[in-house]
Amino acid sequence: xxxxxxxxxxxxxxxxxxxxxxxxxxxxxxxxxxxxxxxxxxxxxxxxxxxxxxxxxxxxxxxxxxxxxxxxxxxxxxxxxxxxxxxxxxxxxxxxxxxxxxxxxxxxxxxxxxxxxxxxxxxxxxxxxxxxxxxxxxxxxxxxxxxxxxxxxxxxxxxxxxxxxxxxxxxxxxxxxxxxxxxxxxxx
Amino acid sequence: xxxxxxxxxxxxxxxxxxxxxxxxxxxxxxxxxxxxxxxxxxxxxxxxxxxxxxxxxxxxxxxxxxxxxxxxxxxxxxxxxxxxxxxxxxxxxxxxxxxxxxxxxxxxxxxxxxxxxxxxxxxxxxxxxxxxxxxxxxxxxxxxxxxxxxxxxxxxxxxxxxxxxxxxxxxxxxxxxxxxxxxxxxxxxxxxxxxxxxxxxxxxxxxxxxxxxxxxxxxxxxxxxxxxxxxxxxxxxxxxxxxxxxxxxxxxxxxxxxxxxxxxxxxxxxxxxxxxxxxxxxxxxxxxxxxxxxxxxxxxxxxxxxxxxxxxxxxxxxxxxxxxxxxxxxxxxxxxxxxxxxxxxxxxxxxxxxx
Numbered sequence: 354x355x356x357x358x359x360x361x362x363x364x365x366x367x368x369x370x371x372x373x374x375x376x377x378x379x380x381x382x383x384x385x386x387x388x389x390x391x392x393x394x395x396x397x398x399x400x401x402x403x404x405x406x407x408x409x410x411x412x413x414x415x416x417x418x419x420x421x422x423x424x425x426x427x428x429x430x431x432x433x434x435x436x437x438x439x440x441x442x443x444x445x446x447x448x449x450x451x452x453x454x455x456x457x458x459x460x461x462x463x464x465x466x467x468x469x470x471x472x473x474x475x476x477x478x479x480x481x482x483x484x485x486x487x488x489x490x491x492x493x494x495x496x497x498x499x500x501x502x503x504x505x506x507x508x509x510x511x512x513x514x515x516x517x518x519x520x521x522x523x524x525x526x527x528x529x530x531x532x533x534x535x536x537x538x539x540x541x
Numbered sequence: 542x543x544x545x546x547x548x549x550x551x552x553x554x555x556x557x558x559x560x561x562x563x564x565x566x567x568x569x570x571x572x573x574x575x576x577x578x579x580x581x582x583x584x585x586x587x588x589x590x591x592x593x594x595x596x597x598x599x600x601x602x603x604x605x606x607x608x609x610x611x612x613x614x615x616x617x618x619x620x621x622x623x624x625x626x627x628x629x630x631x632x633x634x635x636x637x638x639x640x641x642x643x644x645x646x647x648x649x650x651x652x653x654x655x656x657x658x659x660x661x662x663x664x665x666x667x668x669x670x671x672x673x674x675x676x677x678x679x680x681x682x683x684x685x686x687x688x689x690x691x692x693x694x695x696x697x698x699x700x701x702x703x704x705x706x707x708x709x710x711x712x713x714x715x716x717x718x719x720x721x722x723x724x725x726x727x728x729x730x731x732x733x734x735x736x737x738x739x740x741x742x743x744x745x746x747x748x749x750x751x752x753x754x755x756x757x758x759x760x761x762x763x764x765x766x767x768x769x770x771x772x773x774x775x776x777x778x779x780x781x782x783x784x785x786x787x788x789x790x791x792x793x794x795x796x797x798x799x800x801x802x803x804x805x806x807x808x809x810x811x812x813x814x815x816x817x818x819x820x821x822x823x824x825x826x827x828x829x830x831x832x833x834x835x836x837x838x839x840x841x842x843x844x845x846x847x848x849x850x851x852x853x854x855x856x857x858x859x860x861x862x863x864x865x866x867x868x869x870x871x872x873x874x875x876x877x878x879x880x881x882x883x884x885x886x887x888x889x890x891x892x893x894x895x896x
Contacts (some may be wrong), residue, residue, distance in 0.1 A: 363563075363772040370768035377762045382722055391728030395735075402738040409742065420738065424650050428744075431651035435590050442667065449674070 557614040562775040572772075576784045578619050581631040582613030583642075583673035587593055587671040591646025594668045596639070596675060597622075603637025606705055607676045608885070609669060613688035614660070614800060615751055618644050620876050621686070623785050627885055632882025637892065642671040650796040656799035657819045661696045669702050680705035682889060683833075686876065687711050687846065688804075694785040694854060695814065698733050699824040706892050707831060708885060709854065710838040710844045711872050714828075715856045716848040721758030730810050739766075739805075740798040748793040759844050766820050786877060834864040836888045838881075844874040864888060874882075 384390070416423045549756030569669070587594040610630070613620035621642065622630040630640050643665060648655065648726060654730030673681055697707050719726040728734045738794040740746065756763060772777045796804075813819040817827040835858055839848045846868065855865055868884060875881050 361772075363768070366559075367765070367768045367772040373760055374760065374765045378760045378807050386722035386724045388724055388728065388733065391724055391733050395733060398734070398739050400737075402742045405742045428649075428653070429653035431649065435651070438589055439663070501601045 546704045549873055551627075559775045563771070564774070566774045566777065567771065570770075570780060570784060575788050576781065578623060578785065578788070579623055580619075580627065583626055586641070586675050587668060589653070589667070591648065592664050592668070593642060593646065594671055595642045595643045596672075597634050598643065600641045601637055602639060603896055604639075604890070605679055605896055606682050606685050606892075607639035607641055607672065607682050608633060608682045608893075609672050609691040611632045611638065611665065611685045611689040612645070613682060613686060613791065614692070614753075614796060615644055615688060617647075617789065617794060618650075620873065621881075623789065623877060624782070627707070627782070627877065627879040629876050629879055629882045629885075632879050633885065636882070636886045636890075638886075638889070639676055642675075643668045645794075649743055650744045653798040653816075655797040657666050657692070657695065657803045658858060660797075660800060661692060661699075662822055663695050665692065665701070665857045666700070669696075669700070672889070673702065679703060680894075682706040682708065682893060684708040684885065685710070685712060686881075687872070688713065691808070691814070692852060693774050693832070694828060695819065695821060695826045697833060698826045698828050699821055702831045706836065706889060707833045707860075708838070708889065709851070710875060710881060710884075711840050712791070712854065713808075713836065713846045713850045713852050714857070715853040716812050717815075718847045719758075720845055725758075726809075729805070735805075737802060739822045740802050743798065744853065745798050746796040746801045748795045751796055752791070752793045755826050756846070782877075786873070786888055788871075794824065807815055814830075815857065817857075828854060829859050831858040832860055834892055835860040836885075837863075837865045838868050838884055839865075840870045840872055840875050840876070841867055842870060842874075845872045 413423055413425070547844055556855070581597050583595045583597045586596045609619070610621060612621065622628045625631065631641065633640050645660070645664070669681060671684075673679075683693045683697060683704050685691070685708070687710070687740070690709030691714060692716065692721075693707065694709060694712065697704050698853045713868050725734070736746075766783070770780070770783050773783075807813045807819055811818070814826065814828065817825070817829065818824040820861075837853070837854055841847075841848075852865070855863055866884065868880065870880055874883075
């Protein structure tokens with residue numbers, strides 16, 4: 354097997370071309386890197402600009418006579434379109450602001466609705482509790498009247514008890530008197 | 542008797558199969574239409590003028606804070622979603638982030654008066670508000686790439702919106718360092734050369750001029766990418782990557798005139814962002830107003846934005862949580878290879894409210 358690298362003439366061609374390119378560019382760099390070249394460029398661009406200005410002026414004059422639009426006229430129309438685009442854009446920005454404020458308001462409304470729902474729920478709860486309390490109050494009134502009746506009955510019973518006590522004492526008194534009388538009669 | 546072939550070993554053998562593949566791919570590349578750039582699934586959230594705010598939902602959402610990408614005004618942002626498996630956005634959505642991308646669009650002649658303040662206040666700010674509203678998140682992470690990083694930093698310094706994290710990659714903040722010839726920079730700063738009249742006459746800086754400008758400061762003569770392609774044309778994956786990259790690099794957009802004037806005069810000449818003198822509308826865009834968590838990424842092989850241009854932001858902001866990382870990559874390859882997604886995820890995963 355051959356160990357020789359296959360012949361590639363393009364490789365050396367590439368290397369030479371890079372060298373030539375660099376050398377030419379370095380030469381051009383040296384040739385143009387001076388004040389004279391800069392001044393000459395200035396003269397060249399000034400002359401070129403002057404020629405173009407004159408050409409443009411004549412073109413405008415001719416277009417005016419022939420009543421045909423020039424590049425400037427078209428540019429003016431195009432800039433009107435851009436202006437319109439900008440106006441639409443600013444309107445869009447306003448719509449965005451409105452959308453944002455509507456969004457934030459609807460969010461606020463949603464929170465208010467949520468709070469109201471809570472309040473309604475609470476009121477309902479309070480109402481049921483009130484009914485319950487009323488019922489309990491009525492029950493307690495009944496209980497009170499029953500208690501009063503019981504108290505009255507108790508009073509009556511107390512009175513009866515007192516009367517019984519009185520009667521009892523009377524009976525005891527009567528029982529104590531009777532033996533004295535029996536004894537006295539037998540001694541006589 | 543053995544017959545010997547003279548000069549047999551002088552040239553090593555050519556691999557015929559490899560050569561066939563190489564030239565087949567080259568001919569395909571020359572004859573086929575440009576590759577179509579597919580996208581990670583996305584929906585548009587907002588459109589204005591030519592700008593679109595894209596939303597890329599996370600495959601499986603893992604973070605509460607979405608990422609908002611701000612790309613440069615010089616190029617199209619599809620470099621962030623250039624190919625499956627190499628896409629930065631796909632990498633991040635797979636890692637569980639919701640991603641938003643503001644595509645500035647291609648400015649027309651009617652946009653010549655759009656300055657940085659218009660871009661920031663009327664487009665970026667509105668897009669960030671939309672993204673926050675769309676995501677339902679309370680905060681957002683801004684991710685700026687290249688000039689998009691500069692724009693994101695300027696915006697973050699005047700923003701009223703809740704920006705939790707600011708990530709900037711290959712970002713030019715300090716314009717005293719310049720990658721091109723120093724005499725050009727000197728001439729531009731001294732007023733020996735100015736762009737005002739050119740902008741007045743063109744309205745916008747044409748895309749061919751933008752391309753020429755980048756070529757001029759990096760490599761005016763550029764053909765090595767073709768020889769590199771020829772060298773590796775037998776590898777279909779490389780060819781596909783090359784075609785996508787080539788499509789993106791040549792797909793420049795015009796630069797809105799007023800914004801280019803501000804970029805040249807206020808940022809490049811005046812270096813007002815570093816000095817804290819930049820005004821956006823009636824607000825002073827002073828970087829010390831930035832209090833968000835900051836992550837700065839620089840590429841070691843960047844040939845457009847130097848490390849010295851990004852580093853000063855670390856000292857200029859008031860953020861308490863700030864990280865700097867130097868990645869071994871180029872200005873574009875950081876995004877092209879999808880490496881950016883890995884680097885962003887490493888830092889942002891702990892700062893994006895994991896769900």
